[in-house]
Amino acid sequence: MSKILSKSALIAVNRIGDIIIPHSNEFPSFSEAGGIEHIDDIMSYTPPGDVKDLNMVLSILAYCPGFVLNILVKQMLSSNKKTGPLSPILRQLDIGLRGIVFTCYYSGKTGSSYKGKNPLDIIGYKITRLED
Amino acid sequence: MAATYDFIIIGSGTSGGVLAHNLQKSGAKCLLIEAGKYFKKETFPKNEADASTQLYWGGGLEFNESATMAFLRTRAVGGTSIVNQCLMNRFDDIAFRDWKTQSEVGFFNEKDMSSYYEKVEKALVLHTFDKSEFNNNAKKFTAGCDKLGYKWDYLQRGQSDCALDKGNDCIGCLGGCRRDSKQSTMVAFIQKAEKIGLEILTEFTVDSVENKTDSVLVKGEKAGQKQVLTAKKIILAGGSFGSTGILLRSGFKDRLPALGKYFSSHPQFMSFGIYDEYIDSHKGAFQSVASKDPSFRQKGFKLENVFASPISIGMLFNSVGKRHQELMRQYRNMACIEVAVRDEPSGEIFLNKKGKVVVRKELTTRDRSRRDQGLEVIQNIFSNSGAKEVVHSPYYFGLHLMGGCVIGSNAQTSVVDPDFKVHGMDNIYISDSSIYPNAPGINPSLTIMALSQKLSEQLTR
Numbered sequence A: 001m002s003k004i005l006s007k008s009a010l011i012a013v014n015r016i017g018d019i020i021i022p023h024s025n026e027f028p029s030f031s032e033a034g035g036i037e038h039i040d041d042i043m044s045y046t047p048p049g050d051v052k053d054l055n056m057v058l059s060i061l062a063y064c065p066g067f068v069l070n071i072l073v074k075q076m077l078s079s080n081k082k083t084g085p086l087s088p089i090l091r092q093l094d095i096g097l098r099g100i101v102f103t104c105y106y107s108g109k110t111g112s113s114y115k116g117k118n119p120l121d122i123i124g125y126k127i128t129r130l131e132d
Numbered sequence B: 001m002a003a004t005y006d007f008i009i010i011g012s013g014t015s016g017g018v019l020a021h022n023l024q025k026s027g028a029k030c031l032l033i034e035a036g037k038y039f040k041k042e043t044f045p046k047n048e049a050d051a052s053t054q055l056y057w058g059g060g061l062e063f064n065e066s067a068t069m070a071f072l073r074t075r076a077v078g079g080t081s082i083v084n085q086c087l088m089n090r091f092d093d094i095a096f097r098d099w100k101t102q103s104e105v106g107f108f109n110e111k112d113m114s115s116y117y118e119k120v121e122k123a124l125v126l127h128t129f130d131k132s133e134f135n136n137n138a139k140k141f142t143a144g145c146d147k148l149g150y151k152w153d154y155l156q157r158g159q160s161d162c163a164l165d166k167g168n169d170c171i172g173c174l175g176g177c178r179r180d181s182k183q184s185t186m187v188a189f190i191q192k193a194e195k196i197g198l199e200i201l202t203e204f205t206v207d208s209v210e211n212k213t214d215s216v217l218v219k220g221e222k223a224g225q226k227q228v229l230t231a232k233k234i235i236l237a238g239g240s241f242g243s244t245g246i247l248l249r250s251g252f253k254d255r256l257p258a259l260g261k262y263f264s265s266h267p268q269f270m271s272f273g274i275y276d277e278y279i280d281s282h283k284g285a286f287q288s289v290a291s292k293d294p295s296f297r298q299k300g301f302k303l304e305n306v307f308a309s310p311i312s313i314g315m316l317f318n319s320v321g322k323r324h325q326e327l328m329r330q331y332r333n334m335a336c337i338e339v340a341v342r343d344e345p346s347g348e349i350f351l352n353k354k355g356k357v358v359v360r361k362e363l364t365t366r367d368r369s370r371r372d373q374g375l376e377v378i379q380n381i382f383s384n385s386g387a388k389e390v391v392h393s394p395y396y397f398g399l400h401l402m403g404g405c406v407i408g409s410n411a412q413t414s415v416v417d418p419d420f421k422v423h424g425m426d427n428i429y430i431s432d433s434s435i436y437p438n439a440p441g442i443n444p445s446l447t448i449m450a451l452s453q454k455l456s457e458q459l460t461r
Ligand SMILES: Cc1cc2nc3c(=O)[nH]c(=O)nc-3n(C[C@H](O)[C@H](O)[C@H](O)COP(=O)(O)OP(=O)(O)OC[C@H]3O[C@@H](n4cnc5c(N)ncnc54)[C@H](O)[C@@H]3O)c2cc1C
Pocket: B010, B011, B012, B013, B014, B015, B016, B033, B034, B035, B036, B072, B073, B074, B075, B076, B077, B078, B079, B080, B081, B083, B084, B085, B086, B087, B088, B089, B204, B205, B206, B207, B237, B238, B239, B240, B241, B242, B243, B246, B399, B400, B401, B432, B433, B434, B443, B444, B445, B446, B448
């Protein structure tokens, strides 16, 4: 449960997340890894106006059929080459949604019921931070 | 209202830290105001996700009006010096000559600036890398350059003890240095100034300022409570967006026609070489070399050997699904070079109807040509050092935010005069990155510090 994103917004993030990061041999899908449980850590510093806009957009997307979301993700990805009036909005959506998805997925935190390998371990990311 | 402080410094970053320290040391009563929190080495966010949401304005990234370019700037005591790479370079003759041409400011030359550089360099612990500290990313970069005959050089960085020999990985300090080794202004100036009585007001966002005959009012908000503070003189050190935004919200645009103009940002484009073997660019010294080829300088770009943590790397690739996973699987096999463009100061900062800062900044034809020349060189470097695939990220960002309140002798084309005073206002000064007349094509921090050193000497004379 999130205090920041609505229930339907969370559904949309999981659905879009699974298009961006589907299940594969090595990688758990976005929703399987469950990083979204920590969404409030990520979003608690987002300006309130942006949170409101995001909740609104995501709540609409939650009810779109899968093929519409697939088209949307494709459009988002190609938006940086486009110049039409919708392209700035698509670019913002692209950065915003991929930002949320990758931040949840590669934050090092997974869902409470997820038992598989952490995505950071799968890609081999390990750093040492020595404190004095 | 009688002034409570001799000086209020708004913004505690690269400029504000130096000013607060020097003015406090001179015996003046100073207040340093910062919109962000006061993180210390023990309290910096522990991972990439928390760092980008907690330390940056906009909860991570901000964008230009068309959302083609992202900007990064920090909101915390120490400002952007908390997250930056702390690479410290003096300007060369080319940078100063171009500044002087635009601003007509006489002291913009290597000789007149040298004593200020010397003083800030002395206050910092500076380290020049050598080959023994190279990680594999640097080895690939230098091998490719050597093969093609491009000149490169070791970088100079502000750091005291990064414990690389003990296995520390410096990529983590993009979210704040846990060892106080990186020479942020928090470490090198602010904490020292605090010990001699500097007052710091954190989580206070300045909205606007009002110029009175012998004082200045600073209006802002902390935790939803509006407050007004007063000082005999104030210095804006909020950076390009921060200082420009405050002056715009203060209603000074009518009096200062150049306010908000001449914004530049050294747009950076990252490319990845993928190798059969592990490169582990995230390990060891994060950045230790850069290009130093005179022909690149003339053409208006430079190459830096960089990398990023997984979230940012995922974002930089324009792919999802299988392709995304295929690339991320090779995270450890990637080397990375970025081209930073010496861009034209064609951007403009203004306020929208809600009073929010908006940045209009697109790449010009010249900027794109410089980018493309750099990308071609990068392609060659990777190909000549054994990369099996090269991926150029289509996304780009500005880390060096410059201009908006540029310095100059003409009040029609600049905002601050050669004494760092806002034209026509005796008690308001600026010496941060917003006064940069154009993009130097060189890391900006050391010069921001040197200019702030010059201003503090002038104010305490
Ligand atoms: C990831 C990264 C790496 C970089 N690496 C390098 C490098 O290696 N070398 C180099 O030279 N440069 C580097 N830079 C750029 C450099 O850090 C900046 O150019 C420099 O810090 C700008 O200094 P400044 O004093 O103008 O602003 P800042 O350091 O950004 O300080 C401005 C401060 O003012 C505060 N502020 C703004 N508005 C308000 C307000 N209204 N009220 C109260 N407070 C306010 C902000 O929160 C901030 O703390 C890097 C930048 C980034 C993002």
